[in-house]
Amino acid sequence: MNTIEKDFSDTITAMLPRVADSGNGLVVAFSGGCDSLALLCLAVEALGRGRVFPVYVNHNLRSSDELGREVLLNEANCRRLGVKLEVCTLEKGKVLALARSRRCGVEEAARILRYEALECKRLGHSCFAVATAHHRQDQIETVAMRLAAGSPIGSLRGIARCDSLRHLVRPLLSFDRADLEEYLSRKGFEWSTDSTNEDSSYSRNRFRNKVLPNVRSLWPSCDEKLLSLSYAASKAVEGFDPSNLGMEVGQECAWTRISVFDGMNPACRTMALFCIWDAVMGDVDLPMTLAMRVLRALECGED
Numbered sequence: 001m002n003t004i005e006k007d008f009s010d011t012i013t014a015m016l017p018r019v020a021d022s023g024n025g026l027v028v029a030f031s032g033g034c035d036s037l038a039l040l041c042l043a044v045e046a047l048g049r050g051r052v053f054p055v056y057v058n059h060n061l062r063s064s065d066e067l068g069r070e071v072l073l074n075e076a077n078c079r080r081l082g083v084k085l086e087v088c089t090l091e092k093g094k095v096l097a098l099a100r101s102r103r104c105g106v107e108e109a110a111r112i113l114r115y116e117a118l119e120c121k122r123l124g125h126s127c128f129a130v131a132t133a134h135h136r137q138d139q140i141e142t143v144a145m146r147l148a149a150g151s152p153i154g155s156l157r158g159i160a161r162c163d164s165l166r167h168l169v170r171p172l173l174s175f176d177r178a179d180l181e182e183y184l185s186r187k188g189f190e191w192s193t194d195s196t197n198e199d200s201s202y203s204r205n206r207f208r209n210k211v212l213p214n215v216r217s218l219w220p221s222c223d224e225k226l227l228s229l230s231y232a233a234s235k236a237v238e239g240f241d242p243s244n245l246g247m248e249v250g251q252e253c254a255w256t257r258i259s260v261f262d263g264m265n266p267a268c269r270t271m272a273l274f275c276i277w278d279a280v281m282g283d284v285d286l287p288m289t290l291a292m293r294v295l296r297a298l299e300c301g302e303d
Contacts, residue, residue: 004175004183008042008081016128025127026169029118030054030085032074032192038180039172042083042189049082055121057114058089061106062195067174070192077189088117107202108285115166134159135172135180136227141207143226144215148207150288154240154267156233156273165242165273165275233267234280240268242275254279261298269295272291 012026028043030036042054056074058067071087076082078085089114143158162169166233172180184191200206215222247256254276261269273294279288 002183003046004179005042007175008171009046011174012043012046012131012169015169015171025051025125027118027122027125027127027130028052028054028116028282029130029132029193030056030074030078031133032056032070032077033133033194034181034184034191035135035138035172035177037189037191038079038175038184039133040078041132041184041189043082043172044083052083052122053125053127054078055086055088055118056250057117058087058112059095059110060090060092061095063112066182066195070194073190073192077191080189086121088121090117093240105203107204115168119167129167129169131169131171133172134170136174136176137208139173139230140223140226141204141212142302143230144212144222145204145207147229148211148283151165152270152291153233153266154237154271157230157237158230158233165279184201204256213295236265237271240271242263242272245272245275247276247279249279252280258298266295269298 026043028036028040030040040052040054054074057069058071060067064250069086075085095110095113097104098113100105102109102112103237115130121127124131139158143156143176146155146158159170159173161171161173167182169284196207200207200209212222219225244257246253246259256272256276264272270291274286
């Protein structure tokens with residue numbers, strides 16, 4: 001077992017007891033790009049073929065020719081790994097319709113629908129979690145974007161390794177993309193490239209392709225500083241456990257007792273608000289003006 005495979009095996013093994021409340025398999029969110037292909041390869045190596053279920057979600061936002069080529073390559077890579085690719089194709093126009101109804105961006109609407117499809121597959125296979133291929137560079141981008149948006153300290157921890165409420169794990173967060181590319185190249189894999197990654201009209205692509213390269217040219221150590229900020233923010237909300245909220249979820253609503261906020265520091269109170277919001281709105285960002293209004297009400301003891 002080489003170093004990257006051992007590191008991944010140690011990481012995913014450490015995650016299992018924290019999220020394994022049902023089943024012992026893992027759904028892998030598989031786009032076919034470098035990151036998700038590396039995740040799939042490493043998961044199969046660590047857990048075995050019978051416990052790994054790759055799922056590709058087609059948002060129907062790109063040309064049928066590009067999507068067709070991508071699916072063929074993804075299927076070939078899955079066959080080589082001895083696993084079967086499952087394709088979930090969203091109804092054409094569904095992403096745009098959700099973006100309009102929720103007044104959010106296309107990125108956010110696609111993410112909401114993607115996680116819904118992945119969760120359905122997780123339940124269908126009785127798996128303990130869905131694994132996504134977020135890696136070190138994704139964490140840096142997330143913290144930078146939230147810092148630029150004036151997000152609260154708890155939010156600046158970035159992407160969580162485990163999200164027990166939504167049954168998500170991100171075992172690649174400490175891995176560098178360059179190392180993942182080298183790992184796949186050594187194994188002789190070819191991966192697909194999403195043409196929309198170059199479209200800087202999407203906020204994350206704009207940060208990745210334009211903002212961060214300029215910042216790095218002026219501030220070469222910015223990546224490490226942003227990761228340090230993420231670590232400090234994580235320490236600020238250390239001990240916060242979403243399961244202690246006693247949250248109940250209904251149809252398009254979620255609630256908890258106001259008493260659960262007693263004794264929480266401001267950072268943890270904000271994290272609690274994010275959990276309640278996420279239970280209803282998925283990955284649509286909680287407007288900070290709304291969060292601050294609720295926090296002020298809690299401070300003043302208002303209903």
